Amino acid sequence: MREAGAMKVLLIFPPISVDERYSKKVGDVGGHLAPLGLAYMAAVLLKEGHEVSIIDAPALGYGMDDVLRNVESTRPDFIGMTALTTTIGRVENLSRGIKKDHPDVLLGVGGPHATIMPDSTLKRTGADFVLVGEGDITIVDILRDPGKYAMKKVIIGKRVDDLDSLPFPARHLLPMRAYKALPNTYKRSPYAINMIISRGCPFSCTYCCKDLYGYNYRARSVDNVIREIKHVIREYNTTEISFWDDLFTMKRQWVLDFCDRLIEEGIDIAWSCYSRVNFVDYEMLRKMKAAGCWNIFYGIEAGDQRLLDNIEKGITLDMSRKAVKATKAAGIEVRGSFMIALPGETPELAMKTIRFAIELDADYSQFTITTPFPGTKLYREASKWGRLSKKFDEYNEWNPVFVPFGYKNEAEVRRIHREAFRRFYFRPTYVTKRVLKIRSPGDLIRNIKGLRMILGFN
Ligand code: B12
Structure with missing residues (x-):
């Protein structure tokens, strides 16, 4: 009733x-x-x-x-x-x-x-x-x-200032067994549990929309997050959690305290998160590794400083080099995110990005096609940089809805995008490295599925 x-x-x-x-x-x-x-x-x-x-x-x-x-x-x-x-x-x-x-x-x-x-x-x-x-x-x-x-x-909608005041998401109303992570985004369990520990981000990358969560970064308390982790372990027997915050490592001390709690309480989960290359350091990464972090996704975006400046990313190529090196040294896998067809880009500059991805040699690289979503500075200024289609159904980051002036047409963007996957993944050194990392039948299946997906993009 x-x-x-x-x-x-x-x-x-x-x-x-x-x-x-x-x-x-x-x-x-x-x-x-x-x-x-x-x-x-x-x-x-x-x-x-x-x-x-x-x-x-x-x-x-x-x-x-x-x-x-x-x-x-x-x-x-x-x-x-x-x-x-x-x-x-x-x-x-x-x-x-x-x-x-x-x-x-x-x-x-x-x-x-x-x-x-x-x-x-x-x-x-x-x-x-x-x-x-x-x-x-x-x-x-x-x-x-x-x-x-x-x-x-x-x-x-009223902004939630105290995120601890919210109850945990009602996962029991969802088909939890249907949530399976992409092949290269899990370590122990394909049954994905995603979690968010914060809202808001103080940066102004021009391709990101600030209207929803704003610039004011708000985090839950470590205690509240640990309780949610224990809850999902109890309810769903989970061994793996992915954190989908834009910038998980925003507050260094928060991360250290969080890792300490996981370690002290013997909470055995594999976890992954998203970060910025200028918001990590070796000491923190070591602690994260000890606490179960196995993979970090960095927005590296481009291999040319002007392209990074055009999107007001606020990072340098050296920051990316340093972060990738430190992350690998800490024993954490790196996923690099790169954008093709950035404002000011030409196919030659895109090749610089592809070469940079190869130089960094992340464990995985994702190349998406720049999509100026409405609500972003990039959307407002798109006509300054190229031609923008308004077919919103195609705004999924895999279609060239935006063609920078440096490209002849959409087909050229698609060709470079395919080229990026091909050049990064079909290198003998990369293939060898992946094969050598296979430790179990599960690893093998993950890699085969991942390969099928990359072939799908080609
Ligand atoms: C996790 C995530 C995913 C996951 C899961 C998506 C899902 N089922 O929610 C995956 C990886 C599958 C995914 C896929 C995609 N995603 Co996504 N994703 C995110 C991410 C990182 C976090 C979402 C989240 O959990 N937020 C936390 C919760 C609490 O917030 P929320 O969902 O926004 O809900 C709040 C409000 O929006 C509002 N609200 C939401 N719904 C409703 C409904 C009503 C009635 C009311 C009153 C209020 C309300 O209240 C909620 C509580 O405060 C966001 C970025 C971000 N920081 O939000 C991008 C984001 C939502 N994704 C985005 C995009 C573009 C995509 C893809 C198209 C990309 C792709 N090709 O894969 C697909 C489309 C997927 C789809 N199913 O339609 C964009 C959307 C931009 C836009 N203008 O629409 C975002 C904002 C990231 C970005 N690029 O800027 N995504």
Whole structure:
């Protein structure tokens, strides 16, 4: 029985397949992760006494019709959807479909795209409201008194200053066995548990959108994160966790304290995170390794200083060299992220980036195609640097939606992007290194799947 005033809530992550995400046939390689934003909101709403369910359509393999059928049979009072720029077209179709059959359902849309383009999101989807920014606090207020908000079509979400005040994400509402990491992104267990320890980032890289979490970095306490780790170990028997913060090592002392706790309490997990090359040092990396960190993903982006300056990355090539060397020396694998088709880039400069990736010789390198998402400085200034397509469905970082003036056309961007994977991965030294690292049948399978994925990109 629901309490008085309680609602039947359905939160939806709209359908998109892994192949669509990469605009390529990459096969059954995994790559789904729990939608933590919805899971946080679900946890908060459960505490309020609402009856909540989540449909993570990509993980469940649901298409539009499956979602609509579910809505038909469950008849929720409130439906909330996440919109990314890549998925706004689907959110539009889905919400129009829902509103056609159920005009009375309260429908809200949030997430990065809704935050960046609230008015157009409202118009396209026909939703009752669009929420800008963080939803965890404000969704409670809205459902407490929908009448009060009925006139406000665009609602600004309250920023969560004290992240420890949030309950842990309601993972029990999600198909946890469907979350499998990509082959080269796990060590011990393909069943992925993703976690976030902070929100916000003080840097101003021009390709990144600051509208959602802002510049103000806020972290959870070490104690709160350790409790969540123990919780997921207990509930899901997990042996591996990936941290998806933009900058996990933002606060050095936090990282050291966190590692000390993992070590002191004998918490045996393999973990990985994202960082910046100028926010690590050997001593800290050694401690991270001792605490179970096996892989760090660095945004290295380019092999030419001017290209880095054009995106206001605030790093130098030497910082990348130093960080990669220190990370390897600490015994942690390095994943390097590189961008092709940056503002000011020519195919020759892209070759410099590819050569730099080879020089650094990270354990894995990912090359994505620069995508000026709306809400970023790069989007606003795109016409200064090249030609930009506005087909948002193609904004997935694997399509040349932006062609810098230094390139002839999209085909040339695609050719260089393929070339990057080919030159990096099909080097005899790289192949030998990977083969020598194979220790178990699991390692072998991971490598074969990873190879299939790289071939998919080619
Ligand atoms: C983890 C992650 C992934 C994971 C999992 C995605 C998932 N299921 O959530 C994986 C690796 C699968 C992934 C894939 C992609 N991702 Co991604 N991802 C992230 C990352 C790093 C963290 C997301 C997260 O957990 N945030 C923490 C939670 C708490 O926040 P949240 O999800 O934003 O939710 C809050 C608010 O947005 C809001 N909210 C969200 N939904 C709703 C709904 C309602 C009704 C309301 C009221 C509020 C609300 O309230 C929430 C709580 O405060 C973000 C970057 C970032 N820092 O957020 C990029 C990010 C979301 N991804 C992005 C992109 C582009 C992609 C891909 C297209 C890239 C690709 N080719 O792989 C795909 C598309 C995937 C898809 N399924 O559609 C972009 C989106 C940009 C944009 N303008 O839309 C981001 C912002 C990164 C970037 N490049 O700038 N991603």
